[in-house]
Amino acid sequence: MKILCNPFFLLFVIVGLLFLLRVLLIRTGLIYRTKKWWRSIEDCFHVHQFFKVPEFNESMQENQLYCKVSVYLNSLASIEDSDFTNLFTGKKSNEIILRLDSGQVIDDDFLGARVSWINEVKTDATCSRALLLKIRKADKRRILRPYLQHIHTVFDELEQKKKRQLKLYMNIDSDRNQSRRWRFVPFTHPSTFETIAMESDLKNKLKSDLETFLKAKQYYNRLGRVWKRSYLLYGPSGTGKSSFVAAMANFLGYDVYDIDLSRVLDDSDLKSLLLQTTPKSVIVVENLDRFLMEKSTTVSFSGVLNFMDGILNSCSAAERIMVFTMNSKDHIDSAILRPGRIDVHIHFPLCDFSVFKTLSNSYLGVKDHKLFPQVEEIFQTGASLSPAEIGELMIAHRNSPSRALKSVITALQTEGDRRGSVNVGRRLLDAGSRNSTEDSSDHLGIFCKENFNAVKDIRKLYGLLRLRSNRKAQSFDSTPGQNDG
Ligand SMILES: Nc1ncnc2c1ncn2[C@@H]1O[C@H](COP(=O)(O)OP(=O)(O)OP(=O)(O)O)[C@@H](O)[C@H]1O
Ligand SMILES: [Mg+2]
Incomplete structure (x- = not known):
């Protein structure tokens, strides 16, 4: 009986019960119902405002905003979480398009606020359709206008993406006097997120990480940060790193700038190369580890660091995505991998x-x-x-x-x-060294994104990822941040 009064024993029992409850919720799928209940409880404490976007105006002309919002919503990754979604084939034979069904709700996050859209279809003779925006009153003043502006921007980008042929730029081996330093060919790499064999949960997280980043212009501006996001893809040869870069570019509809550092003359040449990149592009440096090991005399270590910081990108307000690939990050200087320089670490393991x-x-x-x-x-x-x-x-x-x-x-x-x-x-060996060094570089991505979050939260998040990565031979070191948006 005495043991029952022992606080450590009670704590152990409580933790055990909570763990069992979590397993039960996840295994039975009750977690989704619980989340729904939790959301309806949360909603009870907020006053909401609704905005209707009808399909037609009073003169029965098509409402362009309806069309834009509809395209925008159907492009969101969260459409897959909706209870009922229609599937159609796309223009390409293997393309499948998701469309929200009538009466269904889709959630979106913007600048830290959550909004919902309801696809309303009248069942009367008119069969009129409208999209209903549900937004918390407390958030309305802050986000409504920028959010609608954001929808316009994304719509324009999606339209452009449909038409535009992507380009692959390579830096040319030439002398300093030559003003044009990039040469391009059409970028036709067929890799997509669907063709990469990778844990689907991880893939979805990466997709929504990219989407969240794209929405975060004002957030980055407010922080006085360059609107860029850096990814490190590391793992043995032939595990899909380059294919993943191509999939990213195809997903975003961005041109690719593939920088061959061995062809760069010096630090200032590297700067001017960066200056000549266009907005909305993925800037890639392949095999950075090999370049750093070789201790090149042309580009200095600080030149590489400055390049990674993208200081020059601040001349432009447009977003950049940087991707670095490595076979291993074991012997890489921690300055290269520090938070802010690399935001997301993605491990590409051998096959399991x-x-x-x-x-x-x-x-x-x-x-x-x-x-x-x-x-x-x-x-x-x-x-x-x-x-x-x-x-x-x-x-x-x-x-x-x-x-x-x-x-x-x-x-x-x-x-x-x-x-x-x-x-x-x-x-x-890795596992051993990680346990002994709590702030191993694997934590970096999380520190970057959740910049000011409590260490506790980071550990919790990381613990979840670690659980999964142990199972799946470790593939994603950081959860895409939600704070950016
Ligand atoms: N995870 C994967 N899913 C599907 N195909 C893959 C995967 N990994 C590799 N492949 C296939 O293997 C080939 C080589 O992949 P890729 O060039 O992307 O590897 P890598 O990691 O960049 O290798 P390296 O480090 O040598 O550059 C590609 O044709 C790609 O289709
Ligand atoms: Mg490669």
Whole structure:
């Protein structure tokens, strides 16, 4: 009986019960109902105001705003969270478009405020349609006008994206006197977020991270920060880093500036290259680790840091996305990886069984196979190959899934086994060193985005991600920030 009065024991029981409750809510899907209840309780404490955007005006002419808002809402990632969504094929044969059904609600975040849109369709003879904006009165003055302006801007961008052919710029090897430093070719890389084998939750987080960033112009201005966001993609060769950059550019409809640092003459040349980039572009530096290791004499370390800070971008009010790729960030100076310089760290691991299944589905059209348990068993021993290697084997035997899977098994047992065991060792070492250094660079992304949040929140967030990353061989070091918007 005495043990029941022990506060540590009680605390342990409470934590255990909370954990069980969380598992129960997630497993049964009750978490969604709980979230809904929580939101309706929250709503009870707020006064809301509604704004109606009808499809037609009084003279029965089409209301352009309705069209714009409709395009905007259908482009939001949160449409996938709506209870009922219609699916249509797009212009391309493999494209699927989501459209909000009648009476459905879609949420959006803007400048830290949450708004909802209701797709209203009258069931009477008129069948009139309208979109209803629900906004908290407390937020109305602050966000209504900028939000409507934001919808206009996004609509214009989406329209432009449809028409515009993207460009891939490369810096030319030339002398200083040449004013034009970039040469371009049409950017036709077919990679999209759909074609990259990656945990879907992580993909959605990254998509909404990009969207949140794009909405955050005023927020960045208010903070006196350059409106840029930097991503570090790191992982072994052939794990999809370059493909991911292409997917990002295609998703955003942005041109790509691929900077080859070995062709840059010196720091000022690097600055002028940056100055010559256009707004709404993804600026990419591939294999930054290799460049830093080689200790180049042309561009100095501080030149690279200044470039990463994008100081010169402040000349322009338009947004920039910077992406750096590395095979490993183990020996990289922490100044390179510090918060603000790199906002989001994304790890690209070698294949695990779940990525293998995604690849098998997309490359061979095979969702399940009698050889899958054997493949899973080999992965469990720590053997692994890169998605590029597995993809190549599958392409080579695409007419015979069984042969393709057998060749993957053989490759895993030989090459993968050797490399996998090294990786397992490394992973264990990584885990050990992380535990001993609490503020490892993996936390950086979170510190950047949640700048002023309590350490407690960061740990909580990071704990969740860490749980997932342990399961999925660690892939995303930071949750896309919601504070930006
Ligand atoms: N996660 C993945 N999902 C689907 N395909 C992938 C994935 N990773 C790699 N591939 C395929 O493997 C090939 C090589 O990928 P990619 O060039 O993006 O790798 P990388 O990480 O940039 O390699 P490196 O570090 O050598 O530059 C591409 O054809 C790509 O389609
Ligand atoms: Mg690459």
